[in-house]
Amino acid sequence: MMLRIFAGSMLVVLVGAAGRGPFPAGTINGKVTYTGTPPKAHPIDMAKEPNCVTQHPTPVSTQDAVTGPGNSVRYVVVYIAAGDQGAPAATDTVHYDQKGCMYIPHVAAMQVHQPLAIFNDDPHSHNIHPLARINPEWNKSQPKGAPPIRTTWEQPEFIAVKCNVHPWMHGYFAVLATPHFSVTDTTGAFMLAGLPPGKYTVTAWHERFGTQSQEVTIGGAETKTVNFVLTAKPY
Amino acid sequence: MRPIIRRMARMAALSVLLGAGGTTAGWAQESQVGSITGHTDAGKKLYRRYCIGCHGPSGDGAGENAPWIDPKPRDFTLAVFKCRSTPSGALPTDEDLFNAITRGFVTTYMPQWRPLTAQNRTDLIAYIKTFSPKWRSGKPGTPIAIPAEPAPTAESILRGRQLFQRMECWKCHGPAGHGDGPSAATLTDNKDLPIRPYDFSTGTRFMCGATNQDLYRIFMTGLDGSPMPSFADQLKPAEAWDLVHFLRTLQPIETREAAIWRDWLNTHARELKPIGPGGGGR
Amino acid sequence: MVRRFLKAAAPLAMLVCAAMAPNPGGSTVAATYTAAYATYTHRIPSFARKYNLPCSACHTAWPELNAFGQAFRDNGYQMMNDRDSPIWQNPSYIPVTFRVTPNWHREGATKQPVDPTPGVPSCVSATGVGCVPRTLMQSGFDLSGMDLWTAGTIYKNISFVLLPSADANASFHFEAAFVRFDNLADNRWVNLKVGKFELDNLISEKRFLFLSGNGGVYQSYHFLPAGDANDFGLGDNQIGAELSGHSQNSYTRYGVALLSTSSGNPGLVSSNAYDTYLTFSHAIDAGKLGVERLGVYAYLGRRPTYFQTTDSGAAIPGTGTGNKPFYRVGLSGDFFFGDFELLPLVMHASDDKYLANATPSNGTLPAGAQAATWNAGFLEAHYYVSPQLVFTGRFETVRMAQQAISGTQKNLGDVDAFSGGVRWYPIMFSRAGLSWHTEISAVRMQGSVFAGSDRVWATSVFSGLDFDF
Ligand SMILES: [Cu+2]
Numbered sequence: 001m002m003l004r005i006f007a008g009s010m011l012v013v014l015v016g017a018a019g020r021g022p023f024p025a026g027t028i029n030g031k032v033t034y035t036g037t038p039p040k041a042h043p044i045d046m047a048k049e050p051n052c053v054t055q056h057p058t059p060v061s062t063q064d065a066v067t068g069p070g071n072s073v074r075y076v077v078v079y080i081a082a083g084d085q086g087a088p089a090a091t092d093t094v095h096y097d098q099k100g101c102m103y104i105p106h107v108a109a110m111q112v113h114q115p116l117a118i119f120n121d122d123p124h125s126h127n128i129h130p131l132a133r134i135n136p137e138w139n140k141s142q143p144k145g146a147p148p149i150r151t152t153w154e155q156p157e158f159i160a161v162k163c164n165v166h167p168w169m170h171g172y173f174a175v176l177a178t179p180h181f182s183v184t185d186t187t188g189a190f191m192l193a194g195l196p197p198g199k200y201t202v203t204a205w206h207e208r209f210g211t212q213s214q215e216v217t218i219g220g221a222e223t224k225t226v227n228f229v230l231t232a233k234p235y
Numbered sequence: 236m237r238p239i240i241r242r243m244a245r246m247a248a249l250s251v252l253l254g255a256g257g258t259t260a261g262w263a264q265e266s267q268v269g270s271i272t273g274h275t276d277a278g279k280k281l282y283r284r285y286c287i288g289c290h291g292p293s294g295d296g297a298g299e300n301a302p303w304i305d306p307k308p309r310d311f312t313l314a315v316f317k318c319r320s321t322p323s324g325a326l327p328t329d330e331d332l333f334n335a336i337t338r339g340f341v342t343t344y345m346p347q348w349r350p351l352t353a354q355n356r357t358d359l360i361a362y363i364k365t366f367s368p369k370w371r372s373g374k375p376g377t378p379i380a381i382p383a384e385p386a387p388t389a390e391s392i393l394r395g396r397q398l399f400q401r402m403e404c405w406k407c408h409g410p411a412g413h414g415d416g417p418s419a420a421t422l423t424d425n426k427d428l429p430i431r432p433y434d435f436s437t438g439t440r441f442m443c444g445a446t447n448q449d450l451y452r453i454f455m456t457g458l459d460g461s462p463m464p465s466f467a468d469q470l471k472p473a474e475a476w477d478l479v480h481f482l483r484t485l486q487p488i489e490t491r492e493a494a495i496w497r498d499w500l501n502t503h504a505r506e507l508k509p510i511g512p513g514g515g516g517r
Numbered sequence: 518m519v520r521r522f523l524k525a526a527a528p529l530a531m532l533v534c535a536a537m538a539p540n541p542g543g544s545t546v547a548a549t550y551t552a553a554y555a556t557y558t559h560r561i562p563s564f565a566r567k568y569n570l571p572c573s574a575c576h577t578a579w580p581e582l583n584a585f586g587q588a589f590r591d592n593g594y595q596m597m598n599d600r601d602s603p604i605w606q607n608p609s610y611i612p613v614t615f616r617v618t619p620n621w622h623r624e625g626a627t628k629q630p631v632d633p634t635p636g637v638p639s640c641v642s643a644t645g646v647g648c649v650p651r652t653l654m655q656s657g658f659d660l661s662g663m664d665l666w667t668a669g670t671i672y673k674n675i676s677f678v679l680l681p682s683a684d685a686n687a688s689f690h691f692e693a694a695f696v697r698f699d700n701l702a703d704n705r706w707v708n709l710k711v712g713k714f715e716l717d718n719l720i721s722e723k724r725f726l727f728l729s730g731n732g733g734v735y736q737s738y739h740f741l742p743a744g745d746a747n748d749f750g751l752g753d754n755q756i757g758a759e760l761s762g763h764s765q766n767s768y769t770r771y772g773v774a775l776l777s778t779s780s781g782n783p784g785l786v787s788s789n790a791y792d793t794y795l796t797f798s799h800a801i802d803a804g805k806l807g808v809e810r811l812g813v814y815a816y817l818g819r820r821p822t823y824f825q826t827t828d829s830g831a832a833i834p835g836t837g838t839g840n841k842p843f844y845r846v847g848l849s850g851d852f853f854f855g856d857f858e859l860l861p862l863v864m865h866a867s868d869d870k871y872l873a874n875a876t877p878s879n880g881t882l883p884a885g886a887q888a889a890t891w892n893a894g895f896l897e898a899h900y901y902v903s904p905q906l907v908f909t910g911r912f913e914t915v916r917m918a919q920q921a922i923s924g925t926q927k928n929l930g931d932v933d934a935f936s937g938g939v940r941w942y943p944i945m946f947s948r949a950g951l952s953w954h955t956e957i958s959a960v961r962m963q964g965s966v967f968a969g970s971d972r973v974w975a976t977s978v979f980s981g982l983d984f985d986f
Binding site: 048050124125127128129131133136137138139140141142143146147149162164165166167 | 313403461
Binding site: 271280283284285287288289299300339340341342343344345346347348349350351352353354355437438440 | 568570571573574583584585587588589596597598599765766767768802803804805807808903904946947
């Protein structure tokens with residue numbers, strides 16, 4: 001089980017790196033950091049779901065603003081907002097897990113039409129309620145042992161996901177028009193690979209700290225580093 | 236909303252110009268319930284007379300009365316509706332909206348609009364659909380199939396009771412259906428506003444109707460926008476009917492199912508484990 | 518002699534009444550029986566506040582009810598969504614509504630009996646002796662009375678209405694006061710109301726769109742022939758109990774009421790007899806036209822013709838006897854043609870010969886005495902430009918069919934009335950309402966105190982701000 005989760009989150013980072021096509025592929029990498037004061041992560045009280053209390057001997061913290069050493073920010077979606085040149089669609093299945101009453105990963109990025117599979121690894125029920133505004137909003141129950149919910153999203157949108165049974169469960173589906181996207185890791189690092197030469201708008205989105213964009217030109221098989229500094233607010 | 240109407244009118248005119256009127260009849264007929272066609276212009280007048288106080292001039296549910304109402308009036312700009320015959324995430328049919336207007340919503344401020352003519356109600360639907368672009372880009376879903384109901388038996392009620400436990404209905408609706416489960420207090424809707432789970436012990440009607448079929452439809456389609464999810468992927472039709480039969484025993488009224496259940500309990504009550512964490516068995 | 522319970526009427530109206538009464542001490546013609554302000558129209562912002570609906574949800578144009586408002590009323594002022602009991606209301610919700618109408622109006626009447634020289638008494642207005650006919654005119658800013666409505670649900674399926682109503686000098690009476698029990702035995706066909714209430718008239722005079730001195734009353738609902746001792750008016754609230762019922766959408770409804778013979782006056786002042794009022798109506802969904810309703814009604818009443826007396830002839834209240842019958846039967850309708858509404862009514866009426874001749878049943882009838890019968894009817898039209906603007910018009914007629922004494926001029930007392938107006942509602946929210954009401958009306962009556970061939974005209978011009986909260 002852990003293996004699949006790991007593969008799932010790696011996949012998101014590496015989607016663009018497959019190097020599809022014969023062109024000399026460039027790469028954009030970098031780090032996302034913050035200035036200002038981020039909100040404090042606080043431990044989640046899961047007392048209403050005893051299963052999950054036992055799964056987390058030390059309580060897990062909220063994930064809406066996860067920061068690391070050097071003011072790095074995790075769970076920032078970095079993607080090509082403009083400049084895509086008919087890139088091949090991402091086709092591999094994005095996995096989204098519910099385990100220990102948490103969403104893993106907290107933010108799942110995917111391209112429109114890309115297969116998404118939602119798993120329940122817990123010995124109890126969850127309901128998955130993506131609060132889509134542009135895409136259809138739905139709400140499905142997934143009791144223990146139920147098969148994964150397989151679906152796709154048709155319109156680009158950052159969709160908040162919640163479980164109504166467990167009010168602390170919050171996550172995001174970042175549905176993007178581009179196949180070039182990356183979610184920052186624990187060090188705030190991201191990488192967009194397989195980019196043909198061209199001029200790109202690279203955008204970083206964070207659920208609390210907002211959105212920033214930069215223009216980047218890729219000349220050939222080169223790697224460009226772009227860093228984002230988001231403004232953190234304590235509330 | 237005005238530009239939308241204008242655009243629709245222009246497109247309707249265009250389709251006539253192109254001789255495509257036959258294939259794009261959907262533009263001209265803006266809502267259809269049975270043999271009645273509803274029109275947005277008539278619907279707009281009626282909306283302003285009857286609906287605007289709560290649902291607001293732009294249909295966003297922010298009418299002048301909205302601050303005083305709980306639960307809040309529906310926001311038509313989202314095109315997310317609780318009572319549908321269509322799967323979770325799908326747009327409702329015109330009939331679904333017609334039935335909702337007619338029936339009202341028990342335990343809310345949405346009254347029953349039965350005294351309005353069927354034409355009036357159909358016109359209102361045509362107008363309500365102008366508030367969201369989803370009605371232009373998408374089509375209503377296909378209503379779910381509801382197979383014939385098997386006769387309720389003590390066994391089906393027992394199976395339904397186990398499903399009530401296993402599907403964890405009790406986490407919100409409470410072990411006895413009183414709407415007091417462990418998650419009841421923290422439920423929020425799609426606008427992050429608090430919302431209460433249905434209390435089976437006080438209502439004689441449900442949010443989307445009063446019949447066994449309505450009840451079947453409620454949990455198989457889910458009440459979109461609310462915390463109530465769809466169980467369509469989790470329950471087979473026979474199981475869904477079992478659950479219906481059990482839920483009917485929780486109501487404050489005398490139902491067929493309640494009578495059967497009472498008889499069974501007279502002799503077997505001690506065999507039951509209470510509903511709740513780790514419970515619910517026979 | 519039957520006790521009379523005339524309500525306060527505008528001064529001119531009284532003069533006209535007197536002018537129309539050929540018998541000394543006799544009765545009045547209904548044309549001006551009730552001043553407009555006394556028939557106060559009813560709509561209740563406190564309900565709108567409670568249920569968060571705009572006025573227009575329940576009223577075609579307030580105070581007139583539409584089909585939805587009718588169903589609400591028939592359900593005992595409930596929406597039937599398990600939110601009707603007061604336990605669901607915000608504690609600060611107070612079920613009180615005020616209504617008052619400051620206005621300017623002008624009242625005119627022709628052929629009024631007056632003293633030939635002002636200040637030199639010689640005229641007996643009831644007979645015309647020593648009088649000269651004059652056209653009289655009054656105009657100026659004025660006040661209506663005030664309604665203080667309190668109405669609501671006490672508990673699920675139990676509701677109440679209490680309506681202390683003041684005249685313009687703040688002298689109060691209870692215009693309505695009743696308790697209602699709805700859905701008895703879980704059946705919407707069984708509802709009971711006890712107290713003082715408006716009769717279940719399909720076309721309500723309490724919730725209609727006319728306010729002027731001569732237009733603010735349905736002649737048909739109050740007409741009485743000259744010399745008649747009856748005091749009944751179909752538009753007057755009565756005291757009694759009413760059993761009523763309705764279909765789920767109130768398209769089909771009935772009412773059966775048992776009423777004291779006191780014409781709505783409290784204190785058991787009349788006889789021990791009872792009146793009955795029967796109503797039934799059915800509506801159909803006519804598609805694009807709207808809701809079309811047709812109803813029948815029958816009021817079968819009795820009035821005492823004499824009382825026990827004491828102290829040189831003073832009647833002792835409640836001892837009325839020698840009850841004599843009268844009835845009002847007819848058809849009424851409410852028809853929509855889109856934004857155009859037609860309200861027709863026809864009535865046949867009859868008062869027993871003792872009532873019609875104001876003669877105690879233990880006394881002697883005048884020669885040629887017979888029952889008085891007449892036919893009445895009106896056609897009222899509304900055009901709703903929007904929920905906030907309505908034009909109104911009405912034509913009404915009353916024709917004597919049989920005079921109380923044979924040989925009396927056949928058309929004596931006949932009435933024709935015309936009214937037209939416009940109501941504009943610049944403020945129509947769910948919490949309060951304001952309307953600017955402008956109306957003209959004219960009533961033509963056959964016969965003055967001077968001559969049966971005279972035609973007396975009474976006219977009103979009215980413009981007022983009608984507000985309630
Ligand atoms: Cu959950």
